[in-house]
Amino acid sequence: MLETLSLMGAGFLNALTPLNLLMMAAGVAMGIVIGCMPGLSAAMGVALMLPMTFTMKPETGLIVLGAIYCGAIFGGSISAILIHTPGTPASAATAIEGYQMTLRGHAGKALFTACYASFWGGLLSCISLYFFSPLLAKLTLKFMSAEYFWLSIFGLTIIAGVSAKSIVKGLMSGALGLLISTIGLDPITGVKRFMPSSYFAEGINTTCALIGLFSMSQVFILAEKEIKKRAQATRFSDKMSLSREERKTLRPTILRSWIIGNLIGILPGAGASIACFLGYNTSRQFSKHKEMFGKGSIEGVAGSEAANNAVTGGSLIPTLTLGIPGESVTAVLMGGLVIQGLTPGPELFGKYAPMTYTFFAGFVLVQFFMLGIGLIGCRGFAQISRLSDAILIPCVTVLCFVGSYAIHKNIMDIVVMLSFGVLGYLMRKLDLNTAAVVLALILGPIGEKGLRNALRTSRGSISVLFSSPVCWVLIALCLFGILSPLFMNKLEKKAEEEAEEVANPEELDNLTEEDSV
């Protein structure tokens, strides 16, 4: 206990260096910019910035990625409130009440509520990050080769179901990723496998694949559609603040949304987009002013925003301890961890504990930066959110190119990135899951080592894969992973339907732009 407390203290001291603080501010600002632009996602932003973290210390690099993640989740609410277009799916529920508040001339209040609730949601989520992560990591000490094999399969089954319309298609994407991960030298015998040239000796560069699948593919998605003019962001003149009474009203809402968001975050396979609707609906159920919902309720905005930001800390728990990211953003974050030479699990809380606790402390401090930068820069970010896709297309392309080149200073890396960009585009068009491919590229080598070591120790007998109770628990979890999307989809649909019922279209029609300030 005392040791943990001293690690926590040291973590804060390390995180408070001028460079780390500067990186936190830059990361949050970058995240908010990415998040508030409809068409750019948090995963894409983190993937795009991943190469910039290579030359940094691992803890600083992770803090930057965490800052972008948190900033992007909050940033989505700015465009949701001011132009009725959620920057990220995580802010879809915020748009319902937030835009109504804007139409009624309370845009400043809505933005303050979103910022305030995001801050508390994110900050409170750090509690569970500190508390549960070391406990869960200790569990993995019992894992042997066979367990690691099943763990990688579990990770894949979980992410395969996320965002893919068909579970089988999601699993197919994961299997395709596993197959691609076999390209390169055999990790045990050193034999060349499926290598067209020696460039692929170390396998497919995960970062290039990440940038291609998440960022470059998004460029192609933007390029295929007509370039539309974005709606004018409402200029607001009301004060960005809440009265003491209003803050008091929001307290229980934020607490409830924190619990919801945190649980959703910890649960692999669920994400911020589900959490925001659940947070919104719960805030309505418990509200003393139900009549305000659909007309611009601050509780609605707070419920949605606190929940989606509470997901951030929660989702890091399975990622850092088990190596199982629950959604695309954490899959990319895990890529950043692996690229830095770190393996999720007990090592992070043993050998690398100072680094991990510095990252945790940085994650706490990032929430304060998010509050400050969010409040100060809201008006500016609102204008950025209107940036046309015509400008985004070449800018993101250039960043993808330079980012993938920066890793090994090899033009072949750009070729790989571009190829994965085209693959990612086609996969997204055909409802295949790009996140599953990325995760498979990361988990593939872990699973392969686990499987082959287990078979070697058992002299080729497959029974070793079913020899321990932990294996059976993991097999059961794999089945849960395959079936959970069915449950999650129903949950999301139900929450969305309930939220749509609240956003009465007649009410929306009655409020015209003239009502806005």
Next chain:
Amino acid sequence: MKMKKTDIGVVLFMYLVCGFFYYHMTKLKASSQTYPRFTIVLLFGLTTLYLVQMIIAAKKYGVESGVDEVFKDFKPAQFFVCLIASILYLVCIYFFGFYISTVLFMAVVLLYLKVPPLFSAITILVIVGLIYFAFQRFLGVKLPVGTVLKAMGK
């Protein structure tokens, strides 16, 4: 849900990938075949399962093209210009280096996408400046100079 014809392409692609990897796997030593074999069987099995699902869906609910849905609002000219420009950008980097190629690529795409010249110029300046300061100065990444400029320098 109806079966989509576009999914036939997905199934064919997956079988093709399986076939390609299987062919090359047979050339490997037996000890190196274990894991690739496992992944090939996994992908093959899942693809076959999806094929069965498709056939059942086709019998139950019929078949639809799926192309309209996949390529809804698709602007072929704009898409292919951006794609080809990206490929040419890569080739240009090899010959003329990063900065010249970036300015050319951005100018062409921005003007094609009808961004006013002043905004285009500002965007190019901002991006080139950002890359110079963030990547070259701050991170110390040496960006490609290009074979042509290298030869001229010599």
